[in-house]
Amino acid sequence: MTDGDRTTPAGLTLTTARGTAFRFDAGALCLELLTTGGPGPYARHEALHQPSDLARWLPRSRLRLPAGAVRIDPDQLAATRTLRDALWRLTAARAHARPGAADDYAVLNRAAAHPPLAPQIAPDGTAAAPLPADGHQLAATFARDAIALLTGPHADRIRACAAPDCRLVFVDTSRPGRRRWCSMERCGNRHKVRALRVRRTRD
Numbered sequence: 001m002t003d004g005d006r007t008t009p010a011g012l013t014l015t016t017a018r019g020t021a022f023r024f025d026a027g028a029l030c031l032e033l034l035t036t037g038g039p040g041p042y043a044r045h046e047a048l049h050q051p052s053d054l055a056r057w058l059p060r061s062r063l064r065l066p067a068g069a070v071r072i073d074p075d076q077l078a079a080t081r082t083l084r085d086a087l088w089r090l091t092a093a094r095a096h097a098r099p100g101a102a103d104d105y106a107v108l109n110r111a112a113a114h115p116p117l118a119p120q121i122a123p124d125g126t127a128a129a130p131l132p133a134d135g136h137q138l139a140a141t142f143a144r145d146a147i148a149l150l151t152g153p154h155a156d157r158i159r160a161c162a163a164p165d166c167r168l169v170f171v172d173t174s175r176p177g178r179r180r181w182c183s184m185e186r187c188g189n190r191h192k193v194r195a196l197r198v199r200r201t202r203d
Contacts (some may be wrong), residue, residue: 022186027154027171029062030087030146034169039085042167048084049099051077051135063117063141069129070117076135083111087146091169094150095160109142145178163187 009023012032026032031037036057037046048054051072058065072080086104093100113137122130130137149155149171157172161182168182 010062015185020186023185024183024186025170027155027173028149030149031091031158031169031171033080033084033142034088034091035192036084037081037090040053042088048077048081050074050092053077053136054080059133059139064127066129069131070133070135070138072135072138076139077128079111080135080139080142085108087142088169090146090150091158092160092167094158095157095169108143109147111139112146112147114140116141116144161187 011023012035013021014024014035015021019042021161024035026035036048037043037055045055051074053072054072055067058070059067090100090108117133117137117140119129120130122128151159153173154173157177159170159172159179161168161170162180163176164180166182166187170179170182172179
């Protein structure tokens with residue numbers, strides 16, 4: 001669901017460098033955070049330059065919180081970015097069957113040690129602002145979601161998109177467990193087009 005529309009598929013609407021929009025369902029809140037930027041080569045996609053950037057992103061996430069629901073200061077934003085970068089490395093390592101770094105697990109555990117956001121529900125049945133709330137609680141919510149994912153039944157279904165030029169990470173929650181693409185609308189369709197061209201050149 002997005003923006004109160006119960007018929008809209010779960011996930012985020014992302015935009016490519018060429019301006020093409022597509023739907024991406026990461027399958028977990030913590031993996032949605034990875035779409036805001038990251039370490040190393042992902043730094044060029046950084047979207048969280050100031051606290052208001054993170055606040056404006058919240059309504060798009062699975063939390064569906066109003067932009068002003070969480071008070072975030074610059075130090076808390078920096079801590080959230082540090083957590084996000086650690087999550088990038090940990091989930092990418094898991095997706096490729098490699099061990100994660102102890103330092104990154106330590107970042108995750110420190111963030112999770114804070115109290116998380118307290119869920120609230122409005123009279124109309126939608127998520128309500130968890131007041132009072134701050135950036136530490138927000139980071140703890142991301143971190144606890146990540147720990148639940150990394151230690152839960154879908155830990156072995158954390159995948160990197162199979163497209164060679166895409167690094168999006170998702171958890172495959174489908175029943176058959178055969179999801180390969182970040183989005184059939186984007187990378188899955190590009191793969192089909194390339195495969196069709198190859199077949200035509202062989203004919």
